[in-house]
Amino acid sequence: MACCRFLRLQFYHNSCRAFRSRPSSSSSVALPFLAVPSCPRYYPLSFCHVSSSSQVVAAEPYEQEQQQESHHVPRSPDLVALEYSDLNLSYNLDLGHVRIRQHVNPLSSSFSVPAQVPDWNQVFADPTLPLMVDIGCGSGRFLMWLAKRNPKVRNYLGLEIRRKLVKHAAIWVKDLGLDNIHFLFANATISFKQLVEAYPGPLQLVSVLCPDPHFKKRHHKRRVLQKPLVGAIVDNLMPGGQVFVQSDVLEMALDMRDQFDEVDLLKHIDTLNADMSCDSEGWLLSNPMGIRTEREIHAEYEGAKIYRRLYQKQE
Numbered sequence: 677m678a679c680c681r682f683l684r685l686q687f688y689h690n691s692c693r694a695f696r697s698r699p700s701s702s703s704s705v706a707l708p709f710l711a712v713p714s715c716p717r718y719y720p721l722s723f724c725h726v727s728s729s730s731q732v733v734a735a736e737p738y739e740q741e742q743q744q745e746s747h748h749v750p751r752s753p754d755l756v757a758l759e760y761s762d763l764n765l766s767y768n769l770d771l772g773h774v775r776i777r778q779h780v781n782p783l784s785s786s787f788s789v790p791a792q793v794p795d796w797n798q799v800f801a802d803p804t805l806p807l808m809v810d811i812g813c814g815s816g817r818f819l820m821w822l823a824k825r826n827p828k829v830r831n832y833l834g835l836e837i838r839r840k841l842v843k844h845a846a847i848w849v850k851d852l853g854l855d856n857i858h859f860l861f862a863n864a865t866i867s868f869k870q871l872v873e874a875y876p877g878p879l880q881l882v883s884v885l886c887p888d889p890h891f892k893k894r895h896h897k898r899r900v901l902q903k904p905l906v907g908a909i910v911d912n913l914m915p916g917g918q919v920f921v922q923s924d925v926l927e928m929a930l931d932m933r934d935q936f937d938e939v940d941l942l943k944h945i946d947t948l949n950a951d952m953s954c955d956s957e958g959w960l961l962s963n964p965m966g967i968r969t970e971r972e973i974h975a976e977y978e979g980a981k982i983y984r985r986l987y988q989k990q991e
């Protein structure tokens with residue numbers, strides 16, 4: 677137990693050191709976590725997913741954990757469980773340890789093989805329904821929440837590069853008895869195009885939510901949203917279809933925004949719908965999905981701002 681805590685603390689400190697030492701390229705690109713006085717957590721989301729034993733676990737500084745335990749202050753993993761409590765998910769799955777601490781390198785050869793296109797009739801009850809694809813879906817609970825609320829209206833496909841999370845999500849989907857959602861182990865950067873091109877119905881919504889930032893310049897090529905993926909999203913979206921992107925890391929949000937802003941076929945939603953307004957910097961004022969993602973919950977708990985953009989393809 678003590679050893680485990682030490683490792684968690686150690687990881688946390690290493691993360692903080694790494695992120696603090698990042699060069700900040702421009703003073704206007706202030707990174708939200710640098711503004712918070714005590715070093716907030718920026719750890720891979722999957723670090724706080726599920727343990728075999730039962731609950732959602734997260735890396736936390738030991739002292740903070742002790743303090744919170746004694747004052748019964750809810751921790752952000754508790755808030756995640758609360759936000760998804762409607763799903764009634766079983767956390768007692770005997771899957772071994774599902775704690776994954778490292779970012780994967782999507783450029784490594786093990787992730788270079790395109791995912792096989794599934795038989796859509798096998799994975800969805802009605803494969804002609806409009807499709808939402810969540811790129812880098814993490815544990816998948818965000819998408820499960822949506823799928824449960826929208827049966828027979830839309831299908832949901834989660835693409836995730838961590839096989840264990842996909843395996844775990846599939847068990848949850850089976851538990852929930854949902855027939856409009858599927859998770860695929862895939863490097864979305866290279867597999868998205870062929871997957872959606874083979875889907876029989878229209879592509880209605882694509883989300884890229886809090887993608888791994890890969891801060892170092894030489895690692896930017898590891899970011900999931902590369903030019904060919906942007907092209908494949910835009911080409912395959914149905915007219916009126918939407919792209920939703922968000923991040924708690926301004927640098928990352930700006931990167932995604934730059935890539936979609938320059939697509940003529942896409943218009944930002946505030947120019948089309950007066951109810952969807954933005955702040956003075958052009959970021960959406962609220963989350964249009966009706967549910968927050970796990971990373972979003974953790975980040976907001978830490979006081980970070982979430983930078984969101986919602987684009988719509990011209991009819």
Ligand SMILES: C[S@@+](CC[C@H](N)C(=O)[O-])C[C@H]1O[C@@H](n2cnc3c(N)ncnc32)[C@H](O)[C@@H]1O
Nearest residue numbers: 721782812814836837863864885886969970971
């Ligand atoms: C920071 S997490 C965010 C997860 C979730 N979208 C959220 O907001 O809570 C980023 C996720 O993207 C996944 N990911 C990173 N690169 C990917 C890629 N090339 N293809 C698919 N998933 C990827 C990671 O494994 C991780 O689960």
